[in-house]
Amino acid sequence: MPLPYHTTRRVEFRDTDAAGIAHFSAFIQYMEQTEHEFLRHLGLSVLMQDAGGEISWPRVSVQCDYQGAVRFEDVLDVDLRIERLGSKSVTYTFLFQHVGRPVASGRMTSVCCRLDPHHPPKSLVVPDFIADKLRPWAE
Amino acid sequence: MPLPYHTTRRVEFRDTDAAGIAHFSAFIQYMEQTEHEFLRHLGLSVLMQDAGGEISWPRVSVQCDYQGAVRFEDVLDVDLRIERLGSKSVTYTFLFQHVGRPVASGRMTSVCCRLDPHHPPKSLVVPDFIADKLRPWAE
Amino acid sequence: MPLPYHTTRRVEFRDTDAAGIAHFSAFIQYMEQTEHEFLRHLGLSVLMQDAGGEISWPRVSVQCDYQGAVRFEDVLDVDLRIERLGSKSVTYTFLFQHVGRPVASGRMTSVCCRLDPHHPPKSLVVPDFIADKLRPWAE
Amino acid sequence: MPLPYHTTRRVEFRDTDAAGIAHFSAFIQYMEQTEHEFLRHLGLSVLMQDAGGEISWPRVSVQCDYQGAVRFEDVLDVDLRIERLGSKSVTYTFLFQHVGRPVASGRMTSVCCRLDPHHPPKSLVVPDFIADKLRPWAE
Numbered sequence: 046m047p048l049p050y051h052t053t054r055r056v057e058f059r060d061t062d063a064a065g066i067a068h069f070s071a072f073i074q075y076m077e078q079t080e081h082e083f084l085r086h087l088g089l090s091v092l093m094q095d096a097g098g099e100i101s102w103p104r105v106s107v108q109c110d111y112q113g114a115v116r117f118e119d120v121l122d123v124d125l126r127i128e129r130l131g132s133k134s135v136t137y138t139f140l141f142q143h144v145g146r147p148v149a150s151g152r153m154t155s156v157c158c159r160l161d162p163h164h165p166p167k168s169l170v171v172p173d174f175i176a177d178k179l180r181p182w183a184e
Numbered sequence: 185m186p187l188p189y190h191t192t193r194r195v196e197f198r199d200t201d202a203a204g205i206a207h208f209s210a211f212i213q214y215m216e217q218t219e220h221e222f223l224r225h226l227g228l229s230v231l232m233q234d235a236g237g238e239i240s241w242p243r244v245s246v247q248c249d250y251q252g253a254v255r256f257e258d259v260l261d262v263d264l265r266i267e268r269l270g271s272k273s274v275t276y277t278f279l280f281q282h283v284g285r286p287v288a289s290g291r292m293t294s295v296c297c298r299l300d301p302h303h304p305p306k307s308l309v310v311p312d313f314i315a316d317k318l319r320p321w322a323e
Numbered sequence: 324m325p326l327p328y329h330t331t332r333r334v335e336f337r338d339t340d341a342a343g344i345a346h347f348s349a350f351i352q353y354m355e356q357t358e359h360e361f362l363r364h365l366g367l368s369v370l371m372q373d374a375g376g377e378i379s380w381p382r383v384s385v386q387c388d389y390q391g392a393v394r395f396e397d398v399l400d401v402d403l404r405i406e407r408l409g410s411k412s413v414t415y416t417f418l419f420q421h422v423g424r425p426v427a428s429g430r431m432t433s434v435c436c437r438l439d440p441h442h443p444p445k446s447l448v449v450p451d452f453i454a455d456k457l458r459p460w461a462e
Numbered sequence: 463m464p465l466p467y468h469t470t471r472r473v474e475f476r477d478t479d480a481a482g483i484a485h486f487s488a489f490i491q492y493m494e495q496t497e498h499e500f501l502r503h504l505g506l507s508v509l510m511q512d513a514g515g516e517i518s519w520p521r522v523s524v525q526c527d528y529q530g531a532v533r534f535e536d537v538l539d540v541d542l543r544i545e546r547l548g549s550k551s552v553t554y555t556f557l558f559q560h561v562g563r564p565v566a567s568g569r570m571t572s573v574c575c576r577l578d579p580h581h582p583p584k585s586l587v588v589p590d591f592i593a594d595k596l597r598p599w600a601e
Contacts, residue, residue, distance in 0.1 A: 057495055058508060059346060063231065063339035063395050065301055069243040070216070070337065073209045078474055085535070090476060092202065092534055104208040108247035112303050115510055117341050118502070160203055165253050196356055197369060198487065200480035202534050207476060217335055224396070231334060231395055256370055256480050257363070342577055345520040348490045355487070370480065382486040386525030392582050411570065439480055443531050 047182050049124035049140070050083045057121045066114040072105060076139050076151045079125050087170040087178040091155075102155035103166050105134070109151040115143050130176070133157050133168050151166065186321050188263035188279070189222045195258045205253040212246060215278050215290050218264050226317040230294075234311065241294035242305050244273070248290040254282050269315065269322040272296055272307050325460050327418070328361045334397045338394055342415045344392040351385060354429045357403050365456040369433075373450065377423035379443050380433035383412070387429040393421050408454065408461040411446045464599050466541035466557070467500045473536045483531040486491040490524060493556050493568050497541050504595040510545075512589065518585050519572035520552070532560050547593065547600040550574050550585050 060071035081091050093100045115121065122142045129136040139151040156177070158166035171179070199210035219241075220230050232239045233255070254260065261281045268275040278290040296314070297305035338349035358380075371378045392421050393399065400420045408415040417429040433455070434445035449457070477488035498508050510517045532538065539559045546553040556568040574592070575583035588596070 057491075058340055058498055059348065059491055061341035061493065062336055063341070063343045064240050064242065064299055064305070065341045065343075066242070066305070068337060069246060070209060070212045072244075073212050074474075074476055077209070079475065081475055081535075090535060101203050103203065103205070103253065104250060106247070106249045107208060107212075108245070110245045111243060114242065118498075135498060166203070166205070196352075197359055197479055198352055198355065198485060201475055202480070202482045204482075213335075213337055216337065220336055220396075229396060236465065256546045257359075257368060296547035342518050342520065342583070344520070345584070347524060348494070351487045351490050351524075354591070379481050379482065381483070381531065382528060384525070384527045385486060385490075388523045389521060392520065422520060444481070444483070 099160040106154040113148040238299040245293040252287040377438040384432040391426040516577040523571040588589040
């Protein structure tokens with residue numbers, strides 16, 4: 046099984062709420078930021094141009110389970126894995142830990158799409174130059 | 185089966201992204217806003233005081249599946265249902281439609297907790313004065 | 324002096340922070356939402372198409388002064404006025420009150436621009452069909 | 463004149479909007495994140511405990527002027543300076559540049575306050591252990 050892509054995120058003040066803890070939706074933002082950072086690490090981007098126009102990755106599904114609370118300025122360890130590399134989509138999993146304790150785990154499926162400003166996104170077989178870079182990370 | 189609680193949300197400009205559509209995380213915010221509006225409709229709040237201190241509802245799980253894209257200023261119909269009323273938690277489902285077309289469906293589980301600024305939230309049997317108001321909406 | 328455009332905003336839970344009050348940046352979002360609601364009230368939009376392409380209103384300046392704190396579920400009265408209608412820009416002011424007490428006041432200048440996905444926004448004399456609708460609200 | 467505190471921020475996808483550029487409110491978030499990072503750099507925090515309870519820094523004023531647009535994944539250079547260190551407040555200025563070109567400049571005044579969950583924040587003379595660390599950065 047390939048190693049995960051690892052990064053960190055610090056809980057910003059704006060990520061907290063009046064319950065004094067990081068708001069659950071902050072993890073959804075961390076998941077997306079980690080996906081994008083991972084694509085940059087591979088020399089890719091979530092928003093790319095090729096000869097046919099603009100390619101992006103709208104999400105078809107996202108979920109997150111919460112096991113613990115974190116507070117302002119806590120630093121999170123984030124592990125991204127590719128659970129499934131499909132012909133037109135990628136499913137990522139995310140594990141969030143704080144000082145070795147799991148605090149949240151997420152899953153997100155992004156579909157490779159052609160973007161057009163005047164039509165809905167249209168799914169696309171993941172181009173080879175992208176799939177070749179993702180494959181080594183797939184379980 | 186009880187009727188859903190119905191409300192609407194308009195896609196604000198800040199909810200959009202450079203792909204020209206509502207960002208997937210905006211639906212997570214709409215889900216939470218709808219839950220809170222529903223609790224207010226029942227004369228409750230997601231943040232209440234009783235004799236024992238502060239009660240709130242941290243989420244243990246959230247998910248959303250996306251079927252279609254919506255754009256700035258589109259108005260969404262939102263239906264909230266209580267899928268399960270547990271002894272210490274509530275599981276809500278959400279259906280988002282735009283002009284009669286489903287665009288997203290979500291599920292969120294909130295756990296009734298006692299809040300203390302210096303300790304992690306601690307789960308609590310849903311007090312009767314709350315459970316009595318939620319029960320008629322449970323399927 | 325023309326009457327202000329009046330609307331309300333409720334402090335959502337996501338608008339609060341670990342200090343237990345509405346985060347100062349939430350007012351920046353309320354200002355923009357109010358501007359957009361005002362434009363819709365006039366039959367306009369902050370993002371419009373005409374024969375020349377897409378017109379939008381990037382901000383060149385925003386400011387907000389805070390006089391008081393508000394909390395989750397507080398309802399704010401918002402008054403928008405047009406302080407200045409320029410040939411290429413509009414300066415709005417905003418007054419936020421909670422139960423009759425001023426809590427914040429803001430100012431925002433938006434410039435009428437032609438948008439092109441591959442170039443920076445370019446300023447534009449406000450088209451007559453827009454200026455005619457704004458003028459009655461200008462002081 | 464002291465050197466500024468320097469950091470960088472990358473424009474995240476969630477920071478963009480349907481005009482294809484970073485939303486103006488993202489800079490307000492970057493300003494606050496930079497203030498907090500600066501305080502951490504000094505061994506302080508925007509949310510501290512002392513013998514008298516909780517100290518924080520609500521903002522009384524924020525402003526930002528925009529000179530240019532930036533896009534997804536652009537990296538911003540951020541310079542923070544202390545324009546004025548008052549007895550009860552700090553005024554920061556912020557300069558944002560992208561590849562050497564100014565894109566935004568901001569100013570924010572934060573007031574030192576004692577927090578109490580059941581009362582409005584109350585201003586406080588900046589304690590010496592904090593003022594001593596800020597003074598070398600004041601112009």
